[in-house]
Amino acid sequence: MAxxxxxxxxxxxxxxxxxxxxxxxxxxxxxxxxALRSKIAIGIAKQLSEKLRNTNQIMxxxxxxxxxxxxxxxxx
Numbered sequence: 001m002a003x004x005x006x007x008x009x010x011x012x013x014x015x016x017x018x019x020x021x022x023x024x025x026x027x028x029x030x031x032x033x034x035a036l037r038s039k040i041a042i043g044i045a046k047q048l049s050e051k052l053r054n055t056n057q058i059m060x061x062x063x064x065x066x067x068x069x070x071x072x073x074x075x076x
Contacts (some may be wrong), residue, residue, distance in 0.1 A: 001048065003029050 002009040003026050 002026075006047075026068075 001007070003024065006026060
């Protein structure tokens with residue numbers, strides 16, 4: 001997300017096994033990569049959309065659970 005909206009990163013990651021990583025500077029991403037590799041941009045957008053959809057679903061479940069718990073407390 002940070003590479004897309006130019007804000008600070010909000011998460012970290014840890015590899016469970018040996019991994020080869022790619023470092024991509026925002027300036028390169030925004031000029032060359034998007035111009036040359038639109039499929040990459042679409043793939044990233046799809047992944048972000050999926051993660052946001054999953055987060056929304058989790059937040060909805062949490063809200064439902066909290067609402068149920070508050071109703072039970074109110075009945076006491």
